[in-house]
Amino acid sequence: MKKQEITVARLSDLKDGEMKEVSAGETKILLARVGGKYHAVGAHCTHYGAPLVEGYLSGERIVCPWHHACFNITTGDLEEPPAFDSLPCFELKIEGEEIIVSIPENASDRRIPPMTKRNRADERQFVILGGGGAGFMAAQTLREEGFTGRVVMITREDRPPYDRPNLSKDYLQGHAEPAWMPLRPDDFFAEYDIEIFREKEANKVDAAAQEITFKDGTILEYDSLLIATGGTPRRLPFQTESQNNVFLLRNFSDSDRIIAAAESGQRGVVIGASFIGMETASSLRTRGCDITVVAPDKVPFEKTLGAEIGRLFQKIHERKSVKFKLGTSVKGFEVNEKVKAVVLKNGERIETDFVVVGIGVKSATDFLEGIKLHKDGGVIADEFLRIAENIYAAGDITHFPDSRACGELTRIEHWRTAMQQGRTAARNMIGKQIAFTAVPFFWTTQFDATLNYVGHAKDWDKIIIQGDVEKQDFLAFYVKNNQIQAVAGMNRDSELASFEEMFRLNRMPSPAKINNGWFPNVVFHQVSGLY
Numbered sequence: 001m002k003k004q005e006i007t008v009a010r011l012s013d014l015k016d017g018e019m020k021e022v023s024a025g026e027t028k029i030l031l032a033r034v035g036g037k038y039h040a041v042g043a044h045c046t047h048y049g050a051p052l053v054e055g056y057l058s059g060e061r062i063v064c065p066w067h068h069a070c071f072n073i074t075t076g077d078l079e080e081p082p083a084f085d086s087l088p089c090f091e092l093k094i095e096g097e098e099i100i101v102s103i104p105e106n107a108s109d110r111r112i113p114p115m116t117k118r119n120r121a122d123e124r125q126f127v128i129l130g131g132g133g134a135g136f137m138a139a140q141t142l143r144e145e146g147f148t149g150r151v152v153m154i155t156r157e158d159r160p161p162y163d164r165p166n167l168s169k170d171y172l173q174g175h176a177e178p179a180w181m182p183l184r185p186d187d188f189f190a191e192y193d194i195e196i197f198r199e200k201e202a203n204k205v206d207a208a209a210q211e212i213t214f215k216d217g218t219i220l221e222y223d224s225l226l227i228a229t230g231g232t233p234r235r236l237p238f239q240t241e242s243q244n245n246v247f248l249l250r251n252f253s254d255s256d257r258i259i260a261a262a263e264s265g266q267r268g269v270v271i272g273a274s275f276i277g278m279e280t281a282s283s284l285r286t287r288g289c290d291i292t293v294v295a296p297d298k299v300p301f302e303k304t305l306g307a308e309i310g311r312l313f314q315k316i317h318e319r320k321s322v323k324f325k326l327g328t329s330v331k332g333f334e335v336n337e338k339v340k341a342v343v344l345k346n347g348e349r350i351e352t353d354f355v356v357v358g359i360g361v362k363s364a365t366d367f368l369e370g371i372k373l374h375k376d377g378g379v380i381a382d383e384f385l386r387i388a389e390n391i392y393a394a395g396d397i398t399h400f401p402d403s404r405a406c407g408e409l410t411r412i413e414h415w416r417t418a419m420q421q422g423r424t425a426a427r428n429m430i431g432k433q434i435a436f437t438a439v440p441f442f443w444t445t446q447f448d449a450t451l452n453y454v455g456h457a458k459d460w461d462k463i464i465i466q467g468d469v470e471k472q473d474f475l476a477f478y479v480k481n482n483q484i485q486a487v488a489g490m491n492r493d494s495e496l497a498s499f500e501e502m503f504r505l506n507r508m509p510s511p512a513k514i515n516n517g518w519f520p521n522v523v524f525h526q527v528s529g530l531y
Contacts, residue, residue: 042087056497065493081419115143118193124149130228131155134395137422172283231361265353277358394421455486
């Protein structure tokens with residue numbers, strides 16, 4: 001392959017532990033100096049293209065500033081989702097004081113991790129129930145880890161795994177085309193012998209017989225099984241299938257139906273001030289719809305983020321003319337072929353063209369037999385995400401012992417956590433004993449406001465705020481039993497990336513330090529253009 005050698009920097013341009021973005025012709029490169037050695041990898045995250053120079057470098061690990069995908073800076077290898085491609089790694093040499101990088105012709109900004117294919121002599125059959133983020137990441141990881149048996153992924157939907165978080169964000173707004181949504185093209189799954197059974201749903205899992213019975217009557221045996229079926233949206237007691245202008249939002253088809261309703265009717269009611277509900281309200285208002293949010297909460301996100309940050313998001317929506325009916329709930333619908341009005345318990349009546357119900361999900365586990373379930377319907381896993389002999393779980397259904405909360409059972413309904421669990425579960429399916437200790441992270445974008453959240457706090461004793469919440473420039477530290485359990489922030493991407501590593505390495509500062517004005521020392525230096 002033809003390569004071009006380009007001088008991109010001088011040795012003195014980088015101190016140890018520092019990184020810079022440079023240009024080598026048309027190619028953007030991230031240079032880093034680690035342990036006295038220089039390295040060159042792709043400059044942008046393979047997830048959504050974030051500039052990695054604005055992230056956080058911790059030893060050989062680089063944390064993306066936007067959604068906390070992690071890569072090895074010396075090899076470019078993927079370490080943590082939500083990215084699933086590695087960074088390109090460029091040859092580098094030193095001549096005198098100059099750093100010279102070798103750039104291949106038509107250099108790509110990403111590379112698929114090395115993966116195996118099926119070997120027919122390997123008779124093992126691993127089955128993944130669920131085609132979401134957890135299931136997809138598990139299937140890819142099995143092939144990355146050298147598994148050569150049969151890999152079968154089962155999904156209730158009619159399409160391969162796709163970018164589910166964008167259903168309520170860019171896709172619902174109309175800013176992402178359908179072709180952009182799949183995580184991988186069909187030929188990827190064919191190339192690496194990952195079979196996908198679409199529109200197929202499990203009716204029963206017999207753990208003793210190690211077989212799955214499907215609703216169509218077919219039976220599939222397994223040697224190892226991953227349950228990653230996620231959740232099903234909760235419905236209102238008076239909600240029926242015949243109300244064809246009342247929608248849930250869980251899958252691609254749901255989002256398409258809401259888009260069609262928004263294009264034919266301007267007035268919409270969103271029931272529930274959850275993240276899905278608020279993101280849906282933002283997206284529909286961006287489309288020009290007249291939106292009202294109804295929820296029993298006094299303030300959106302009060303139980304998740306606290307009242308002050310919740311009020312901020314309410315104001316962000318109200319500035320865009322979203323209306324709120326809070327502190328009340330829906331009593332019923334007025335129906336004339338379609339729902340024409342939403343009736344509240346306080347007696348108010350809201351005329352509408354369509355309704356979106358976002359009041360949470362319940363675990364999709366009704367088909368499991370002989371497996372003890374949590375009282376909320378989820379499964380109970382050990383530290384290796386195992387729920388029974390040769391059966392593992394990942395994603396929204398999974399209660400796991402949280403190593404940062406003294407082993408307390410925790411269930412987290414976030415896209416990145418699901419992908420992290422899918423990765424760990426896959427490794428344990430092939431015989432590794434890797435405890436799940438990954439750091440949780442989620443993000444929400446509503447209008448032009450993005451909040452990132454790292455760690456996990458079910459509740460808290462107090463919240464310490466650094467910065468100005470009203471100006472959308474702050475860090476919020478959630479403290480429980482004199483320990484920081486989570487950090488949320490807006491316009492503090494680099495600092496939040498550093499907290500990802502502090503949680504992972506158990507080096508979080510004390511609340512007392514935070515109260516005294518302690519601030520993370522995040523060093524990054526960006527250089528544009530060719531040296």
